Amino acid sequence: MPNIVEIAVSNDNFKTLVAAVQAAGLVEALQSPGPFTVFAPVDAAFAALPPGTVQTLVQNPPQLARILKFHVVAGKFTQADLAKLGKVDSLEGSPISIDCSDGFEVKNSTVIAADIEADNGIIHVIDRVILMG
């Protein structure tokens, strides 16, 4: 089975995400055995951010890495697991709230494709970049 990075690279909807992960130097980490749960924003999610936001982050890899780590959780959690938990701690350290009462929402984003299995974890595709706080 392909790992998380391989799945993202092979999918055309994650061009910005893949570039960001590379710029932040997180490729190796996301290829490690993990396992991880990744909330992966599609390209349109990054495009919806105001101009300059992504540029500033790409200029500053540690800051970009922090935002990206907020999209990753240690452990493998399916939609069903997350629905029970209601809240998980990201690798960044801040909690991520989960709401499955009406569809599948991760913080203020909506999951558009859930439970994509990878060799070293699981991916849930989200429609908005999520931020700490």
Added chain:
Amino acid sequence: MTATITTQLPPSNHQFADVIHRLEAGGAMLPDTPENLMQIIGLYKAYAVPMDFYWRDLLYIAERVFLNPLPAFKYFLPQEYLDLPNHYAGDTADLRIWQKGSASAHPELLEFMENGRSTKMPKLFHHLLHDRINMEFAEACMQAMYWHRGMGGRFDPYLDTEEYKQNADRAIKAYFKGNPAMLAAYKLFPDMFIEQVRVLSYYSNLGLFWEVMAPVFFEMSDLYDEGKIASVPDAMNFLVNGIFAVAGRPIYHHVYIDGEMFEIIPKSVGFTWLYEAALPYVEAVFYRTAPFRGTKSYNAQAEQVPAEQADFHYGILYADVNPVGSAGIPPTLLMDDMYHFLPQYLLDYYEKHCRGKDDMLVQLGVSFQRSMYCVTSAVIQALRGALLYPLDDTNPKHLEKNRKFFEAQIDRFKRPEARLSDIQSQDYR
């Protein structure tokens, strides 16, 4: 980040329902009138010029003056820091926010430093005659951030880590090498020195915060002059976009000793402008600060000053601007700084109202308060954008969450000292 919609929700029952509805429609806490727009933009311009001095001097103190036990000349900016390229203006900018301006100090600031209100003379005399930028105001803002702590972000907790103490230790020893007296004092009272370095880290934090705001305000003034910012929501949205654009800029503290750079807070710890500088700044300076010595009694029995820091409500959003210019009212320092850089249209405007030239400090203080309500509106809208949902979201559940957020924010202005109800009317001046 712009949207003009009428909400599908039933009307809010909040005391400030009008303001809530305005925020939901993409507006600001401040009514959208040309008079308000003129005042807030004029004050951004007048604020940005001294701010261009503040951020440069804050970084100079954090990076160069450092632990000087007698920093008598810390407000005397060397040429190097007047030339220091702003990261958001000029041709070398990381992200050019101020399109027309250069990266070095603003020409009006240089002119004022040269001639002051009086005439050209050496800067020591300008300083002694108090013909200068009131840098103490910037330091008071820094102290508010330093003292309030615990306002979110990772910056303050980091200052208590072993890693930080070791970084500070290296810099302290390097700074005082060849000074056995200070090294002995450091050995005896290590915490005293570490604590001073923490204060200096806050100098750096605030300096890096204002380095962004100065070009943002200059650009807004230019856009207003060109007619490209034509309403209060335009102004607010420019700020919202600006907040997002630089949200990820690193916050750090570097110190230069004998040509060597010491990283007390390295960029690699991942601190960001939004979380570690902007949000704590807004909380500390706009909302909390400290009770004015001239309006509140610090007498513990009188219980005028809250016991909890979170209950402090002495920031610009609550301040009584009327006694500006009298003793014990700290914002006077800033009002005096801004007074020198007012655009002509505001000078004309103030002369026509109240006591004309005589109470201009108070009038501009009220305008400044309006302008900071606009900035706070931008922060509230930016937070809503980052953590919640677009204003034109079609899911009523999402809109309900947005409304709860707006109401919770506006709840902070229910206390009688808040000026939110005053600024709704143009008679407040």
